[in-house]
Amino acid sequence: MSKAIPSRSEDYSLWYNELVKKAGLAENSPVRGCMVIKPYGFAIWEKMQQTLDKMFKDTGHSNAYFPLFIPKSFFSREADHVEGFAKECAVVTHYRLKNDEENGGVVVDPDAKLEEELIVRPTSETVIWDSYKNWIQSYRDLPLLINQWANVVRWEMRTRLFLRTAEFLWQEGHTAHATKNEAIEETEQMLNVYADFVENFMALPVTKGVKTANERFAGAVETYCIEAMMQDGKALQAGTSHFLGQNFAKAFDVKFANKEGKEEFVWGTSWGVSTRLMGALIMAHSDDDGLVLPPNLAPIQVVIVPIYRKDEELAAISEVAEKFASELRSKNISVQFDKRDTHKPGWKFAEYELKGVPVRIAIGPKDLQKGTVEIARRDTKEKQFVQQSDTVGFVEKLLQEIQENIHNKAKSFEQENTHKVDTYEEFKELLKKDGGFIYAHWDGTSETEEKIKQETKATIRCIPLNSEKEEGTCIYSGKPSTQRVLFAKAY
């Protein structure tokens, strides 16, 4: 009872905040806007990392590490880039503290001012392209396919655990190519890797698209993205992949000699996903009882809870439970047998539901007599008795089924809350009522996009890649349009 969280219908954002804390994923830190990621939350992030890391390696990328600090001067090299990030940079100006003689404690030593101030990286394009200048001389050095796992800092005004924090963890891929086409292919390939990951591991449908000029990454020629719908109908950008053209190559003078011996600037890409995915995962599937985790990312896939009165009963149950645990583990299923006697079964049931463990097996004296176990699935809360001889196979299949079920559920939710709209009146009406994704015609201008944003809070999430061309007129200006774009309120 004490752990109960507010319901989604009551207060969606409070539900989210409480869930993150009560499920032991993360908490606020003493530093404003930053978070402490707790072991259970970090375990989920580690599973995401492992999966993505393998996908990156399988597509030919290598990991490296570049410094946290970036010389201030690097930033001004690429005009759009500096403009995009200048307002949210943490800056290191000094390198020493000293004792405060007057008030006690310590103060910044004014004599220890840095000659050139350092920026705490909000993203690493500049420092990485500075290195690439030295790494690349010939077409033989290309493509250069690097990824790094790192933390970055963006000094945000308003923050929320996982969704927007001043410091966050992410991966950033930075590649260099000999040709424009190859760089575009890389950009698209990584977008597909992200979409594949979010669909198949996070069990969340995504819409692939390109950003409008307003929403484009600072310094990119084109920004691709995947957008996912949360349970409140708002959109969340789950990953981005940028075609950088030759912008950073020119800014950092990265040239290579082609086969004809002529010098050319290289073509770049960058792409990233962050701990924000944790927010997406939480908001997409969870319910009023707590987290619902897709089996493919759950740190604990199966929990076994013994029900007993006497020690002899526990001993007999443990024997069965340990046998299942090791059989399941041999099939690469992560199992926790919780035989703590400090908590009652009912308490444990509620606790593992809050933590989103996909499958629970309860074994009690009656089960020993009947040769059964009770298996409960987190996604539907259904329970059933299963013969012990069938248990391992049943659980294996059930985990797959849960993975599919929550994906399907998210998919139909997305479909139910996606609408085509042809007039601005309908558009506003729909946003007021249900929110969700709205496909509408747009005249292609930033002015119109900006006006709609001001009047309705909805933004163009992307120009979808898969949508067919269709003649129409802009819902706002009435000017001709060739394609519908995806509007939504966004996180």
Add this chain to the structure above:
RNA sequence: CGGGGUGUGGCUCAGUCCGGUUAGAGUACCUGGUUUGGGACCAGGGGGUCGCAGGUUCGAAUCCUGCCACCCCGACCA
């Protein structure tokens, strides 16, 4: 940075308007016992600079001034 709200044991909050014994409750925690198929019960126990700093007063969680933090709503954003 604007508008609103809140700061009281680990957590959720009452008490503040109208100043007055030793600052409360629920929950969590510790000990002992009974319990264990959906967040157990009984008994005992520990834990508080009432956000911080000043001020008014015989006396401040309560009144006054300043500051800080957090939350919600806007501007900025993955």
